[in-house]
Amino acid sequence: MATFLFDKIIFGPVKSRRLGVSLGINLLPNDSKLCSFNCIYCECGWNPEKTFKVDFHPRSVVKERLEQKLNEMKEQAEAPDVITFAGNGEPCMHPEFAGIIDDTIEVRNRIFPKARIAVLSNATMIHKPDVFDALNKVEDNILKLDGGKEQTIIDLDQPVGTFNLERTVDLLSKFSGNLTIQTLFIKGEYNGKSIDNTSQEEIALWLEHLKKIQPREVMIYTISRDTPVDTLQKVDLPELERIASLVEQAGFSTQISG
Template sequence: MSTIIYPSPIFGPVHSRRLGISLGINLMPADGKMCNFDCIYCECGFNKDHVPTLRRPSREAVATALEAKLREMRTRNERPDVLTFAGNGEPTAHPDFQNIIDDTVRLRNQYCPEAKISVLSNSTFIFKDSVFEALMRVDNNILKVDTVDSDYINKVDRPQQPSYDIHKIIDQLCRFNGHVIIQSMFLKGRAEDGTDVDNTHERFVGPWLEAMKRVQPQEVMIYTIDRETPDKALLKATPAELNAIRDRVIAVGIACTASY
């Protein structure tokens, strides 16, 4: 089973296709996956295969580890391009997320003021005021919208809460008034259970593009799988397909990048 379980609370730096030299901040346990999605393409594997036994790191542990790493990098004359909240699950699910963002802004300003702060999120906690306010403070508020098709979401992204509603998510994304970057995964082929996962067709792209026009994000990042996935049957979208989708986004006046 393919798996990348990240150390916690700090990992890297690593090279990101979209963000540059990224110092990772993992707010989930270091020995497993804790996420309210169970995406069939997740590099951390399926939730059931990596149940953690440790607790999530505390606010204090995150700040202490981050400061130590930034000091170490500074002594080597290294500077991260970005401090990225990602890892073994949904970062905004941490009960102290807002305060952790406050600490990270303070430490960034002290040690590497030119670096950006990014959060990679599946958008499920943006209804919570403290999470919304924290995301408004980060440089790159990167929120997932793979599609607006509910059936596809249930088969591929597999939200673990029955209340998940992509249309309510889109409504909430509009509240950011453009301070949001939308990240969308495009796939090809069929899953191991035979489910067609190709969301590059007009059936999916057209309604998704209408949602992007409504949200008016500062940027859209489209991408496809880059690492081994837990569902082995998935295929990459082609550069030509991604470029075609990218060009449609740009044509409606929204900045867009494609990563292959």
């Protein structure tokens, strides 16, 4: 049941199970989650019940802290594999997200030009032209699609506001393959309702979405930390491998994190 928040703008580096040695950037408040989803499995817990004025980290401060940390790592001969936008919610909600991406590219190119830049996003902001363009500039544009059925995604991800799966798939396809799809597989129960996005029907529909989107890679994973809902179960590795084999048969490169 316990969850955690990132209490700094720049955190790590940490060994990521998906990305390697990752230096994290949290664009959201340090003391509260802020997200356009309220996923029942989120390691950061629930969104706050009450609305509040959001003080986003200023673009200039993010750049300053990133440059400082990368210079420290260079002095210590500790090179990151990737600089990852993640943190306490949806990074693309930051009003200066596009400018921050430009700053990050410029700083990365000066200090660690071989490091990749990654964004872990739930894809709810990709309708915004500046966000879409910014995501197209990074090496690892990693976007969420947690099921084949719209209702399944709503049950798992608890969108704040409306969610339209057909529109989301259409927007994801507009990246023309310059993206990675990440899907978290899970089973359990929430609010008296069975939760399972691994069924044959679910996977078949999800694969059809992938064929429309044409991602360069699909990341398949399950929960690895505490979640705000204690009736959820991680999917075992053989099941993830079965799903991955279906993805590969459909013609997509797959990465599994069990």
